[in-house]
Amino acid sequence: MSIRSALLLTRAPGAAFVVMGLYWGVFAAHVPVFRDRLGVEDATFGLLLLGSSIGLIPTMWLAPLFDRALRRAALPVAAGLLALAWITPALATAPLAFAVGMIGVGVASGLCDVVMNARVSQIEAQSGRSLMNANHGLFSLAYGIAALASGVTREAGLPMLTVFGGVGVMTLLFLPLLSRAPAPAAVPEEGGAARLPLWPVVLCGIIVMIAFLSEATVESWSALHIERTLGGGAAQGALGPALLGVTMTLGRFGGQALAERLSETAVIRMAALVSAIGISVAAMAPVPMVAYLGFAVTGLGISVIGPMGLALAGRMVAAHQRAQAIARVAVIAFCAFLIAPVLMGGLSQALGLRAAFGAVALLLLMILPPVMALRRRAADPGAVPA
Structure with missing residues (x-):
């Protein structure tokens, strides 16, 4: 409902x-x-x-x-x-x-x-x-x-x-x-020139960027991991990114119900841990079936991090600054699609795909410190504009 x-x-x-x-x-x-x-x-x-x-x-x-x-x-x-x-x-x-x-x-x-x-x-x-x-x-x-x-x-x-x-x-x-969507909030006459708070926007951008980077690596490299590392066939390899897409859709609709009961920071913390566990399972998988499980769990986790990071950015600023805050977060986040090919390509060539996916799991855990900083800001009534 x-x-x-x-x-x-x-x-x-x-x-x-x-x-x-x-x-x-x-x-x-x-x-x-x-x-x-x-x-x-x-x-x-x-x-x-x-x-x-x-x-x-x-x-x-x-x-x-x-x-x-x-x-x-x-x-x-x-x-x-x-x-x-x-x-x-x-x-x-x-x-x-x-x-x-x-x-x-x-x-x-x-x-x-x-x-x-x-x-x-x-x-x-x-x-x-x-x-x-x-x-x-x-x-x-x-x-x-x-x-x-x-x-x-x-x-x-x-x-x-x-x-x-x-x-x-x-x-x-x-x-x-x-055309029925609400008009953006007007800039108030007093304080209209107030600057966008930097650190909450940067921290939200880092969170969403790591989520996008993890999504991009699984989409682009999961099939190769299943085929080259685990000896699967072409059809087996294609199931890796397909599972990610399915579980991300389910995760976002399921995350909607979860997000109405818990704060954005709580949902992001749980999702980061779940997705880090999932991609670690995929990295260490001995057979394709175990890798499928890992990639499916990864999809469930990372599916909600991006939307929750954007929602959190909107809550961290004044009403008239929302579009600007979301734009800045998006600029930081979409850099992930430029970083991911270089990161995964270099790591997989130097250390192998298992190590490359392991590095992505560590990146997902790096979401936790900025989330904790944002949690403290959200808990401070004077820090977040009305």
Whole structure:
């Protein structure tokens, strides 16, 4: 019941989570199509994909200005820009055009991501409920459904542009609902120039970054660990990242009920310990079946850390600073997707994949000190703005 009521309460920004999940799910399922059409090697294709990060990270820094300028219109405009941005990569046949298109996708995704999370944080403050997990679970669910549906459309021979166009039509249908999201809080005349508190934002950013880094390592390296370290086949290897996606969706919806009974800091502490245990089990697994168990437990744990870290950042600042705080946390957090390939690649080459996953388990335990510092701040009535 708490999940249903949470989704009803946040149905306007929740629609943006659905739109975002649909687009990225369709893209993930069509990656082989993109690569074949561009006619590039894997390494070159990987570099082209960095275009989305190039557009995403700086845009997140500027997204609060976009939010304050457009106010209630910010969310539907951001969703509309996302629909337009996907047209270029969907049509691109040359690597340069694809890279430019992905930069545009990164820009639109950055705007939409910051605004939709800020709106959920705002509704959390108004309602006194924890709502972030349910909405991130909605993203994971939409992503998974879109990826599976795209697999079916690919088998049926449906052109990729038609599939992206279908999601574009759905986005247009969502625009009236998106426009109902609350406007951002106005900057008060007195104290309007107050600076964003640095350390709570940095600590929340570190927490979410470690969660994203752990997620990225399991998504990208779990199949290789099962196949190369444990001697599994290709189908067995594919189950590693698949289990992560399934358990993260379940974890976020389950975490919604948990977060309504416990504080954000308590949920993050438990989730960090659970995910560290899970990835340690996967690292030491003697056979693929044990690794599956470890990766599934990891997914359950890390699924709630990111949403709870963003929710905590929203609670640590004044109402008019939420979009800015979430944007800064997101900029720090998304650096994980630049760090993860270098970290895992270097460690696995030097020490092996077991040691590399063991290092990720230690990183997850490093979440505990900043969480304890934030817990003390949250417990101090004078430290957190009303």
